[in-house]
Amino acid sequence: MxxxxxxxxxxxxxxxxxxxxxxxxxxxxxxxxxxxxxxxxxxxxxxxxxxxxxxxxxxxxxxxxxxxxxxxxxxxxxxxxxxGEGLEIPLKKSKIMLVGLQGSGKTTTTAKIAKYFKDRGLKTAVVTADTWRPAAYEQLKQLAEAYNIPFYGEKNGNAIKIVKNALKNLKDYDMLIVDTAGRHALEKELIDEMIEIAKVLQPDYKLLVLDAAIGQLASKQAKAFHDAIGIDGIVITKFDGTAKGGGALSAAREIGIPIAFIGSGEKVEDFERFDPAGFVSRLLGMGDIKALLEKVERVVSQEELDPEAFLKGTFTLKDIYKQIEAMSKMGPIRKIFDLLPFGFSMKVDDDAMEMTQEKMRKFKVIMDSMTEEELLNPKIIDSSRIRRIAIGSGTSPQEVKELLKYYKTMKNVMKRFKKKKLPIKGLKMGF
Ligand SMILES: Nc1nc2c(ncn2[C@@H]2O[C@H](COP(=O)(O)OP(=O)(O)OP(=O)(O)O)[C@@H](O)[C@H]2O)c(=O)[nH]1
Ligand SMILES: [Mg+2]
Missing domain, CATH: 1.20.120.140 (SRP54, nucleotide-binding domain)
Structure with missing residues (x-):
């Protein structure tokens, strides 16, 4: 490359x-x-x-x-x-429609995106609205089944009807990823079908799938799709097999459409959210640390995560909220601690500090159900409040307690930082 x-x-x-x-x-x-x-x-x-x-x-x-x-x-x-910026699709109820020319990688990408959101705790299903290519149904079905992702399709249906039926059948799902048919070129028939599907589906995101191997031609292709149906984000596929990947990258920038994901292999795992900082760091061979340093700089300056403030003020659930938001952007909190200028390093066992995306999402939902007073003064959260919060957030009292335990542990960590009683040996985060 x-x-x-x-x-x-x-x-x-x-x-x-x-x-x-x-x-x-x-x-x-x-x-x-x-x-x-x-x-x-x-x-x-x-x-x-x-x-x-x-x-x-x-x-x-x-x-x-x-x-x-x-x-x-x-x-x-x-x-x-x-x-430029990447497109970060938030972890909430959404519908995504994939479009692109024949062979660009739509069907593979449908499964990749579905796995991506499933892994992050969203109830995700895929739909095939490709009635053009006979094998499309089986292809997506097999990919989805391999990852236990619910699939909807009709072998002999009409694309618009399939989408209507899918919407009825998959009402309870958080995330629907809809695969559509490709054509050799962006002809009228394809445009009409995309418009019809979008009308019925009302997608939150229309993502254009672009094969990186086409190099600078990506620009013309992306512009044509954008003019035809309006594109919200780009997925670049086959980044692994080409020296011309810069063409698709710069096409996105030129047209002003953010890149959402990058595919770099045939396997469903060969896929990542497009994170410009990580991407550029890797291009430059600087590893994650440099990227993280930059991010820490940025985040701290925005006071999203300000360890100094943690040390000075009272540590509340609001800080946990900020911390989780920062973590979902930067990766595990442990890495951030490693880089902070406290003058000592903290030996913490990896698993203890690691918080899964699923857990982060749950914790945020739980905090969203709390009152301002509870966030600022978590001490007042007694068992009846716990019950109310659990019901309000669609979680269990056990999970609310888990968050409170996490808060207490973090608060302790902050206290120790304050007293410089570090390193903390065998610190356990309680889950
Ligand atoms: N190396 C590599 N191959 C990929 C990638 N994404 C898809 N492919 C391969 O590209 C080929 C076409 O992928 P599909 O997902 O079937 O493409 P499509 O856009 O759905 O094609 P049509 O339905 O015919 O329009 C398959 O052989 C995939 O395995 C990728 O990121 N890297
Ligand atoms: Mg396909």
């Missing part, structure tokens, strides 16, 4: 004897070459490389960075800016 050579750029900066204009110019050239090879469009390549050059030669090095880190940070930030 052409983008792979971006790793060499970082290596070059790290190994350079001195950081000067010559190095910056070389680095900018290397980046240009890598992006162009990856089929990123010329105008975007110019924008990105110009910005890197300008900043690298004019900006002061921040006190916490050395000159090399400073350049790497600028490269990282400008690539991030070039890539």
């Amino acid at each position: 052409a983008l792979e050579s971006l790793k060499d750029v970082v290596r070059k900066i790290t190994k350079s004897a001195s950081v000067d204009k010559k190095l910056v110019e070389e680095v900018v050239k290397d980046i240009q070459r890598a992006l162009l090879k990856a089929d990123v469009n010329v105008r975007q390549v110019k924008e990105i490389s110009d910005a890197i050059k300008k900043r690298a030669l004019s900006e002061d090095v921040l006190p916490t960075f050395n000159a090399r880190e400073h350049i790497i940070k600028i490269v990282y930030e400008e690539l991030m800016r070039g890539i």
Whole structure:
């Protein structure tokens, strides 16, 4: 993959004897070459490389960075800016409709997205509205069954009727992923069918599935689909098998549609939410830590998760709420602690700190059912309140208690931080 050579750029900066204009110019050239090879469009390549050059030669090095880190940070930030935001589909009741040309990977992606949301605790089902290709029904059925994902389809039905029936049959599901038929080209017949399906389905998200191998052609294709039915997000597939993946990335940016997911293999597991920070870090070979550092910087500055405030003020359930929100963006809290400038590291057993997505979602739902007073002063939550909260949030009293236990444990951790009685040995989070 052409983008792979971006790793060499970082290596070059790290190994350079001195950081000067010559190095910056070389680095900018290397980046240009890598992006162009990856089929990123010329105008975007110019924008990105110009910005890197300008900043690298004019900006002061921040006190916490050395000159090399400073350049790497600028490269990282400008690539991030070039890539734009990802589309994060929230974990709530939604309908997703997939569209795309023949063979782009819609059916595979339908199963991948379904597994993604199922793994995160949503009651998810898939629907095939592809009556064009005879084997489409079996293909999706088999994929879905392999992961215990409920499937709806009709072997000889009409796509619009199938969607109507699916909506009736799958009313109780949180997340419906609807696969549609592809055509060789975006012809009128396909457009009409997509419009009809969308009318009946009323999808929250229309996702366009783009094969990364088409490189810069992605731009024309995405624009045509967007003009025809309005696209909310892009899924790039087959990122594994091509050197031209930059084409689809830059197409999304050019048209202004965020990327939601990336598929990088035939297996249902070969799939991830498109997270620009993680993505760029990996391109640059900086691993998760750098990405996390950046994120911590951002999050702390937004006071989403402010450990200093934790230490100063009273630690309430609101902090747990913020913490969970930050965690769903950044990964486990343990990793964040590892990076914070407390001057000591905390030895915590991994499992204890790890919170599953499912648990995070539950905890948030439970807190959403609490009053302001309860959030700020959890001590008042007695057993009758616990019962009320459980009913209100559709959870069990046991689960509410679990959250309160987690809160107490975290509060203890914060107290110990305050007293610097660390490291905490064998800290258990109680679940
Ligand atoms: N390497 C790789 N192959 C993929 C990926 N996604 C899908 N494929 C393969 O691409 C081929 C087409 O995938 P489908 O999911 O059937 O594509 P589709 O868009 O549903 O095709 P039609 O229904 O004919 O329009 C299959 O062989 C998939 O296994 C991916 O991310 N990487
Ligand atoms: Mg298909």
